[in-house]
Amino acid sequence: xxxxxxxxxxxxxxxxxxxxxxxxxxxxxxxxxxxxxxxxxxxxxxxxxxxxxxxxxxxxxxxxxxxxxxxxxxxxxxxxxxxxxxxxxxxxxxxxxxxxxxxxxxxxxxxxxxxxxxxxxxxxxxxxxxxxxxxxxxxxxxxxxxxxxxxxxxxxxxxxxxxxxxxxxxxxxxxxxxxxxxxxxxxxxxxxxxxxxxxxxxxxxxxxxxxxxxxxxxxxxxxxxxxxxxxxxxxxxxxxxxxxxxxxxxxxxxxxxxxxxxxxxxxxxxx
Amino acid sequence: xxxxxxxxxxxxxxxxxxxxxxxxxxxxxxxxxxxxxxxxxxxxxxxxxxxxxxxxxxxxxxxxxxxxxxxxxxxxxxxxxxxxxxxxxxxxxxxxxxxxxxxxxxxxxxxxxxxxxxxxxxxxxxxxxxxxxxxxxxxxxxxxxxxxxxxxxxxxxxxxxxxxxxxxxxxxxxxxxxxxxxxxxxxxxxxxxxxxxxxxxxxxxxxxxxxxxxxxxxxxxxxxxxxxxxxxxxxxxxxxxxxxxxxxxxxxxxxxxxxxxxxxxxxxxxx
Numbered sequence: 001x002x003x004x005x006x007x008x009x010x011x012x013x014x015x016x017x018x019x020x021x022x023x024x025x026x027x028x029x030x031x032x033x034x035x036x037x038x039x040x041x042x043x044x045x046x047x048x049x050x051x052x053x054x055x056x057x058x059x060x061x062x063x064x065x066x067x068x069x070x071x072x073x074x075x076x077x078x079x080x081x082x083x084x085x086x087x088x089x090x091x092x093x094x095x096x097x098x099x100x101x102x103x104x105x106x107x108x109x110x111x112x113x114x115x116x117x118x119x120x121x122x123x124x125x126x127x128x129x130x131x132x133x134x135x136x137x138x139x140x141x142x143x144x145x146x147x148x149x150x151x152x153x154x155x156x157x158x159x160x161x162x163x164x165x166x167x168x169x170x171x172x173x174x175x176x177x178x179x180x181x182x183x184x185x186x187x188x189x190x191x192x193x194x195x196x197x198x199x200x201x202x203x204x205x206x207x208x209x210x211x212x213x214x215x216x217x218x219x220x221x222x223x224x225x226x227x228x229x230x231x232x233x234x235x236x237x238x239x240x241x242x243x244x245x246x247x248x249x250x251x252x253x254x255x256x257x258x259x260x261x262x263x264x265x266x267x268x269x270x271x
Numbered sequence: 272x273x274x275x276x277x278x279x280x281x282x283x284x285x286x287x288x289x290x291x292x293x294x295x296x297x298x299x300x301x302x303x304x305x306x307x308x309x310x311x312x313x314x315x316x317x318x319x320x321x322x323x324x325x326x327x328x329x330x331x332x333x334x335x336x337x338x339x340x341x342x343x344x345x346x347x348x349x350x351x352x353x354x355x356x357x358x359x360x361x362x363x364x365x366x367x368x369x370x371x372x373x374x375x376x377x378x379x380x381x382x383x384x385x386x387x388x389x390x391x392x393x394x395x396x397x398x399x400x401x402x403x404x405x406x407x408x409x410x411x412x413x414x415x416x417x418x419x420x421x422x423x424x425x426x427x428x429x430x431x432x433x434x435x436x437x438x439x440x441x442x443x444x445x446x447x448x449x450x451x452x453x454x455x456x457x458x459x460x461x462x463x464x465x466x467x468x469x470x471x472x473x474x475x476x477x478x479x480x481x482x483x484x485x486x487x488x489x490x491x492x493x494x495x496x497x498x499x500x501x502x503x504x505x506x507x508x509x510x511x512x513x514x515x516x517x518x519x520x521x522x523x524x525x526x527x528x529x530x531x532x533x534x535x536x537x538x539x540x541x542x
Contacts, residue, residue, distance in 0.1 A: 103478075107496040113455075141453040142413040145478040145494055155455040182412040184384075184426040207374075207416040209483055223416055225378040 001230060001242060001271040003264055007032030007060040009201065009245035010039055012263065013256040018043050020256075022055045028260045032058040032241035034098075040088055049091045059094040060241040061135070061174075061199050068119030069102030069112040069149055082123050089132045095240055096135040096198040097127065098174055101150040103143075112149045120171060121163055128169060135198035136160065137174035142212050153180050153189040160196055172198025175233055176245065178205060178216055181224045190232040197238040202226055202271050203246045214249045218262065220270035230271055242271065272501060272513060272542040274535055278303030278331040280472065280516035281310055283534065284527040289314050291527075293326045299531045303329040303512035305369075311359055320362045330365040331512040332406070332445075332470050339390030340373030340383040340420055353394050360403045366511060367406040367469040368398065369445055372421040374414075383420045391442060392434055399440060406469035407431065408445035413483050424451050424460040431467055443469030446504055447516065449476060449487055452495045461503040468509040472516045473497055473542050485520045489533065491541035501542055513542065 008030050010021050018039045025033055033052060040048045040062075052059055065085035068078060089097040101116040120134065127134050136156040139148035150156050153173060160171040173193050178201070180186055190197065204222030209215050219226055230242075244263045251259050279301050281292050289310045296304055304323060311319045311333075323330055336356035339349060360368040372387040391405065398405050407427040410419035421427050424444060431442040444464050449472070451457055461468065475493030480486050490497055501513075515534050522530050 104494050105478075107494055109452075109494075109496065140412065142411065142480070142483070144453045145476060145480065151453050152455060158455075181380075182415045182422050184423060184429075205416060207376075209413070209416065212413070212480060212483070223375050223378055223380075225380065 001267060003029070003268050004031065005242045006030050006264060006267050007034055007058070007241035007243040008260070009034040009063070009243040010036050011063070012244055012246045012251070013259060014252050016256055018048055018051055022051050022057060024256060024260055025057055026055055027257070028264055030260070030264070032060045034061045034063055034243045034245070035059055035092060035094070036063045037085060037088060045088055045091050052092060058241060059092045060243055061096045061098045062089040062092060062094045064098040064100045064137075065123070065134075066099040066119075067102045068116045070105055071111070071115070078119065079122060082119070083126055086123065086127050086130050086132045090130040094132070096133040096172060096174070098199065099134055099136045100139065101136060101148050103146050104149050109149060116149060117159060117162065120159065124163060124165070124171065133172050133198050135172035135174045137176060138179055139176075140179045146213065152183060152185075153193065154185060157189060157192055157196070167195070170196055172196045174199040174201060175229075176201035177224050177226060177229050178203045181205060181229060187232055190236050193236055195237050197233060197236050199240070199243065200230075200233045200238055201243045201245045202267070203244065211249070214247050216246045216248050218246060218251065219244070219266040226271045242267075272538060274300070274539050275302065276513045277301050277535060277538050278305055278329070278512035278514045279531070280305040280334070280514040281307050282334070283515055283517045283522070284530060285523050287527055289319055289322060293322050293328060295527060295531050296328055297326055298528070299535055301531070301535070303331045305332045305334055305514045305516070306330055306363060306365070307334045308356060308359060316359055316362050323363060329512060330363045331514055332367045332369050333360040333363060333365045335369040335371045335408075336394070336405075337370040337390075338373045339387045341376055342382070342386070349390065350393060353390070354397055357394065357398050357401050357403050361401040365403070367404040367443055367445070369470065370405055370407045371410065372407060372419050374417050375420050380420060387420060388430060388433065391430065395434060395436070395442065404443050404469050406443035406445045408447060409450055410447075411450045417484065423454060423456075424464065425456060428460060428463055428467070438466070441467055443467045445470040445472060446500075447472035448495050448497060448500050449474045452476060452500060458503055461507050464507055466508050468504060468507050470511070470514065471501075471504045471509055472514045473538070474515065474517045482520070485518050487517045487519050489517060489522065490515070490537040497542045513538075
């Protein structure tokens, strides 16, 4: 894919703070960035917004709101944190606020999923008022106990259907290749998503994955047919920045400039 | 669940050879066993059949045929191995031959899935002639690169539909709790399966799973609502033996008799 579409998801160069990540984007001619909330908090929201603005960076997403599932959590605290996430996404003029919809903490999977629906319904008016697009990211089913009870694109779209909203106002979805590539129903669900595709993330699935969270591969090193997936997402109408999001202890140990050079090259060759 | 339904999947006590596993079933009053092919090979098919017969054990399944996906494999060798698996299942009068449908070895997922379909179609007449039920086991999506390109119950049932056959002659499916519990479409797909449910396997999903293959939990130690799943399987009409199948380096390190006692207790309490 043309490198003009490339967005650096900040966690890919996790050792860098936001000023350093912005500088890396400038150095490597990357036009978009996805910003993590812990990195925003470290510099303050105003400075974060000024940094990306003065660098002329488009913010493809803010990562992340959600985490609605803990039955023991204070609902007011969860709500407040998600509203702050919306405000951060608005201040950064992000294309979307990514929602990671919480791990399963007991055996009541249906209950956890109902809390996700209720949590998003509660947040939605606030997001609309702020002009922020919410985007549910289904995560790989192996992450259900640590990150997300939303496990498939079909499930995310069912949620979006249920929560309603007119064109441009519906809850969007993130298509992250790593999370959904295995799904036999993938092509149909991406087509169904259409303009609700609010983001497209790439990395690769290593044949011998050694860790459920931190062993994602560099594009081209694994089993995912990314050009095929990119075609499906394009056919659905998505033309925005494409985030490279690689959570990997192996790549985090390398020099960030080497990683940035490589991911740009692999993006052009394998996405 | 009543322990009268319990079947010991032999890999749960992986250190035991077949004679020792049969003796463990007798000692712990377990009426059924699922036999692995490497353990059959170690004693020879005739002796394996004599052992389970003289102990009065029902063989809930033989594990496993399949592995159709390697584009570099000799098709005749794959076919021969699967035919031998059918003969072993017939000799042991197993309820089903479990098919694990091969890992993805390149980026051609559609091609691998087509090889699975063709491989089963080729094996099916042989299985019918031998009176052996073939049962496709969808494996957890995280196992796509090491074990199976069949990742959901819906996909397995689509395969079964495509391969046809009258009542009792269709390709069956295995519902393994560990592999399918996360699926938002699970209840609908188990109902759709109906009498095609040819086996039901239990273990548990540990919240902090540390290995993609060998860290399954003992029933009651994890997040799966097994009684709910047992109800769905019962509603579909399945009343056969329920296999406890725990691939776990943690449990393999324990005394097999201690594990057998515990799994019997947990089966009664948590399944």
